[in-house]
Amino acid sequence: MTISTSHDAAAAPQGHGAAHANHSLTGFIIFLCSESVIFLAFFSGYAVLKLSALQWLPPGVEGLEWRTPLLYTVVLVSSSGTVALAERCLSRGKLWGFRAFWLLSMAMGAVFLYGQAIEWRSLGFGITSGSFGGCFYLLTGFHGLHVLSGILLMALMLQRSFRPANYAAGEQGVIATSLFWHFVDVIWVLLFLLLYAWS
Amino acid sequence: MTSSAGVDARILRAPHPVPGAPDNWKRFFTFNTDAKVIGIQYIATALFFLLVGGLLAMIMRGELITPAADLVDRTVYNGLYTMHGTIMLFLFIFPVLNGLNNLLIPCMIGAPDMAFPKLNAAAFWLVPVFGVILMASFLVPGGPASSGWWSYPPVSLQNPLGHLINGEALWILAVALSGISSIMGAVNFVTTILRMRAPGMTLSRMPIFCWTAFSAQTIQLIGLPALTGGAVMLLFDLVVGTSFYRPEGGGDPVLYQHFFWFYSHPAVYVIILPVFGVFSELFPVYARKPLFGYPFVAGASLVIVGLSLIVWVHHMFPSGVPQWMRDAFMVTTMLIAVPTGIKVFAWLATLWGGKLRLNTAMLFALGGLFNFVFAGVTGIMLATVPVDIHVNNTYFVVGHFHYVIYGAATMGVYAAIYHWFPKFTGHMYYEGLGKLHFLLTFIGTNLNFFPMHPLGLMGMPRRVSSYDPEFAFWNVIASLGAFLLGVSIIPFLLNLVSSWVRGAKAPANPWNAIGLEWLLPSPPPAENFEEHVPTVISGPYGYGTGRPLVEHQAEIERALQQA
Secondary structure, three states, X not given: OOOOOOHHHHHOOOOHHHHHHHHHHHHHHHHHHHHHHHHXXXXXXXXXXXHHOOOOOOOOOOOOOOHHHHXXXXXXXXXXXXHHXXXXXXXXXXXXXXXXXXHHXXXXXXXXXHHHHHHHHHOOOOOOOHHHHHHHHHHHHXXXXXXXXXXXXXXXXXXXXXXXOOOOOOOHHHHHHHHXXXXXXXXXXXXXXXXXXXX | OOOHHHHHHHHHOOOOOOOOOOOOHHHHHOOOOOHHHHHHXXXXXXXXXXXXXXXXXXXXXXXXXXXXXXXXXXHHHHHHHHHHHHHHHHHHHHHHHHHHHHHHHHHHHOOOOOOOHHHXXXXXXXXXXXXXXXXXXXXXXXXXXXXXXOOOOOHHHOOOOOOOOOHHHHHHHHHHHHHHHHHHHHHHHHHHHHHOOOOOOOHHHOOHHHHHHHHHHHHHHHHHHHHHHHHHHHHHHHHOOOOOOOHHHOOOHHHHHHHXXXXXXXXXXXXXXXXXXXXXXXHHHHHOOOOOOHXXXXXXXXXXXXXXXXXXXXXXXXXXXXXXXXXXXXXXXXXXXXHHHHHHHHHHHHHOOOOOOOOHHHXXXXXXXXXXXXXXXXXXXXXXXXXXXXXXXXXXXXXXXXXHHHHHHHHHHHHHHHHHHHHHHOEOOOHHHHHHHHHHHHHHHHHHHOOHHHHHHHOOEOOOOOOOHHHHHXXXXXXXXXXXXXXXXXXXXXXXXXXXXXXXXXOOOOOOOOOHHHHOOOOOOOOOOOOOOOOEOOOOOOOOOOOOOEOOHHHHHHHHHHO
């Protein structure tokens, strides 16, 4: 069957596969916009609780150490750059270059998660330590889940890159995954500002 | 690929439905990816839960027919109204509207199916899953959630028996799954409308139902994640013991109300906007006139989306919010009356001087419009801070939103079901049974929900199982209305089943309506239009103008008649 319904498909000669993949990318972008509202909800909840709190930090907690997390932040944010390089390699047909940069980005994401785990273990408060503790673990945990999903998505795309003629119908899967990765990075920058820089 | 090449083939080709359909009942119980099957699955599931939620309502009205609490235990009563509200919203009205979206959107815009058929089927199958979870909460120790359908903390955070699996936790889980299902649906509907329209169908030629569905689904995409975020924090407070909403740990219970109403007020527009779409489709057909002010009716939907996101605090006027918030949200809430008023006047102007055909579908649409205007008037009253503070948590509020959700929305859904029944089943419904259904519903709705307004003004609080004898008169009338509404379902279901099984065979366009869906055979083939998507050459609702909607319209109609 041929989807002759959308303007693009009727005009463009690529046929069914390309038209459908375009829908996927549109759908994915709509989903990302929607997903960002959950973070917006958490951010505004955090701001409301922090601004109205009589005692924000739990007793005995001085504040968050920001230098090491800043280091991991740099790692995560630069992985957006390596993802972009991987995409550029792919669009120029350098498949091994794509795989190398793609794997590097996955590794940088994993390093970030490792740093997060180390930090969680070293903290002197838990998720039930007042609304501060709840917010900290909820926000970093929810973002961490997104980083993990991003790494898994990238692994899937890496595995698919070994299929013959994988990119015949377009590179929408890779584009969607890298969009997701940039999204996760932007969220982290906002989160870092809210949690560590705003005191 | 282009339609001109396919005209000859179309004339020769007899429309052939799915293999085995429509007698193949098994496909409705499978993971079918056809939007028309999914649409009927949604509607059937929703009607089942309408019966469940209606049964709970009738038990409550049975309790309230006498002032004393003598029918059910007070804690059971708390569970009844909580579950009634939750079932009616998340398991009846949202699924039934998504059913209509699935049936109508692809056919109306000339798409073969939805953009993501598998995602569509997955979104539907989540509905029975969270339906079962919600029903299972009747069986857990301590019974179902009992803190009202809005689950405000700190009441919702009480877990007296201390079980990890309790009614409230299951409630949150069910609502979260409902949210995931709705977001999956919304991504699908928005993508389909944006990218899969027939050639020539620009946005300004799109039927109003698609405009309203698009607006409603946009609200879902913006609002639902906020509710989900709020619900996750409630679940953590309940299960893990965090203090997002617990005042003793520095939390803020009013924060939950903001999250909840940021979505749940716009949710009312998610419900009513598609019904506005149904009104806008039906009035031109049965008045034989073009829709008055098409661009304004379409644009008003988008204005409602924008305004709906900045009115939520009107549910919280007595919740200790600052005065400036009350003032600001009172103004924004009243502004909503402007785009809605535009629509109401456009419908009246469409009806004015028209040649009205009062069949069941049209009667339901007119009845729904009448009830909606009544609900709009009480809505403006409630938007006013002093009135709202006075009648807060009384039956006035209950009466208002039942006029919206039953009087307007559900009656609009009935109108849609009757109007498009021949198209998607291939059979005509029985007009007599339909009119009986309308009569019972219209009288029952007003008997049931009108008395709630004087009761509220007199000061009867909602969510109580016993009350002062001075309220007895109006309560007896309301209960009789509720039982009448219960009876009204019988001719409806009888009509649906018997018409589908042995009703007269429906032609492709029984109402002489204009629209792409009426250029399909009844029922449409699994893939709408197959290879021959018509090219749209004019806007919708060209009644009495004689201008064709698509290229080669005469040939298409002739082929449909021969088939």
